[in-house]
Amino acid sequence: MSTPIQPKKNVHTISLLVANKPGVLVRIALMFARRSYNIDSLVVSPSFNEKFSRMTITAQGDLQTLEQIIKQANKLIDVIHASEHNNADAVHNELALMKIKFTPANKPIILKLLKKSNASVIDTTGNIMVISQAGTTPELDELEAALKKYHLIEMVRTGKVAMARGHDET
């Protein structure tokens, strides 16, 4: 019997626009560490403007500490702005690569699962395939759980990226 995937408690998604300079990541990481806030995932990528970078951080902890972290982040001179995003005001996505060993017998079942989950095979070498899936965190969690029943060898996930809906700035 399979148990439904439970969303993690107290997980927050924080989006930051920061100066594209050395040391900025350290300043931000220090703020989390000092307040015992564990970072689950962190994505840094260029923005349209080469002077700035985007950061999306998912982290676990209580709400009051989160509020303090966002305020302290906004105080950093290298942070242009920092804010929390939820599902209502933003869309989230991440990408996973999964490596799985298949047999002629289970291959059709796996492929069926992938089709259902909007995932695709991007490499097959011998009896090992690499699967790519983009989607929301629960979608990725769900496929991961399903594939664990087979011979899942490795998994790499990018961590969540977020973008505010409509006219709102991320």
Place this chain on the structure above:
Amino acid sequence: MTKNKKPIAPKKSLTGAEALIKCLESYGVEYVFGLSGGAAIPIFDALVGSKIKLILTRHEQGATHMADGYARATGKPGVVLVTSGPGATNTVTGILTAMMDSVPMIVLTGQTIRSMLGKDAFQEADISGITMPIVKHSYLVKETNDIPRVIKEAFHITNTGRPGPVLIDLPKDVTSGPFTGESLDPAMDIPGYHVPPKPSATEIKKFAKLFKGAKKPLLLIGHGAVISRASKAIIALAEKLNAPVTNTLLGKGSFPETHKLSLGMLGMHGTAYANKALVNCDLICSIGSRWDDRINGNNDEFCIGAKKLHIDIDPAEIGKIVKPDASLIGDARQIVEELVKLVEPLETTEWQKELNYYKKEFPLKYKTDKGLTAQQVLDELYKVTKGDAIVTTDVGQHQMWAAQFYLTNDGDKWLSSGGAGTMGYGFPSAIGAQFGKPNELVVAIVGDGGFQMTLCELSTIFVHKLPVKILVIDNKYLGMVRQWQELFFDNRYSGVDLEGNPDFVKLAEAYGIKGFHVDKVENVTKVLSEAMAYKGPALIHAEVIKEDNVFPMVPAGKSAYHMIIEAPTTKLEKPTGST
């Protein structure tokens, strides 16, 4: 063949270091406090012939506290210049001190050349990395032409909004390389830095209405009020509201402590009446204080039932400790000036009567029958100087007694390490204050413990003939820790006995400084009067009774409800708060 005489070189181009010094001059820097070293030689070289005076200290920690004292006394940023490696790491304590107390300071550190960064070069320390959590901002300058922009941004950042230290790490080849930039006054590039604007008239109006109906109002004044020079406005507000006023350790002087509405300092070693007011008030309005754990040991019991209002320039302070009923973000002076016009007088006769009763019943006091006490020395100092000196302190018992007995009427005249609690701060900060305010009487009140951490700066005051007065309160103990061990740890003294203290008068004399000594109740006034009148640097060695405790006391981690006013007769439980 005779050598052709070379014509005098045309106006030579600047090095990075020369551009740096020109920038410092343009921002009105009078003094640079520092200690030289290899990686900073180009900068020291550029100081030759500059109108900026270099104050050579004997240790880099002293340089940072001097810059800090200069900044607190004048309101202008203090500037520190040191070399790389250990020179840079020796500034860490001073940077933390400035950060915790929101003091504007620029720390310039030499650094190894760029090509050697990260290769464990001689005297290389990743100082921008080391100090990241304790600076308002920092730079590692990689291009000579960036120097003017970095300096401009640093001066803007350090002393606007909530002030704080800015560190600038300067590789030697960056400062010795040619400056080929177009301007020494380029545009800043800090899109992520915003100074909070004044709140809107509507917001202030709404806030002002919240005072209405309060029967037991209390104004809590913190360092933010001192920094924004809000004194006049706060006096007007308190008088209009008929509201009693208490201050934090660092808020001392922003509301005159001799004013009839003043309750003096509150908190762990605050006055009994200030703490009673905290417990019994029905409205408390903090102006530039961060409700820190010296005044709020237990948030669950803090001002129960009282309406809490918070004015602060730092949005991160709102809700960090106390969740206020309302808050205003902005400059204390600007906000209070508007509030004064909008609030209506409150009926507080009963409230003042209640607090006056506590004032009469539980005054600050000391005994003179068992020998000389620190309290008496400080009380006499207050009288001899008519409360008009710039006073700096170290950290510990003498600091708390000074806060209790040296009443302060001017925020610029009380310099103490509050947040960081840095022993060794008192003496060098007095030197900085004296440089900034040459015509004022500056007294460093220090303990025998803290003074020995930075006393090498006796050379500095000797060299500059600075008339700083050093009052060493010597009880031959690290007294505050001893007090804790006596009260909470069954008299098990551990690591507090300062046996081996020098003869401080001889020590002063060895540095060419006039020494005074007092250990008798009846001689204090005379000795202090002589010492304060002495033209030139002087040290007063006051030997006081060894075992004495600071009261009132609110045990760490507890609320003001649990204040101990006098020496307890029963054993106390160990405090839950950290220190």
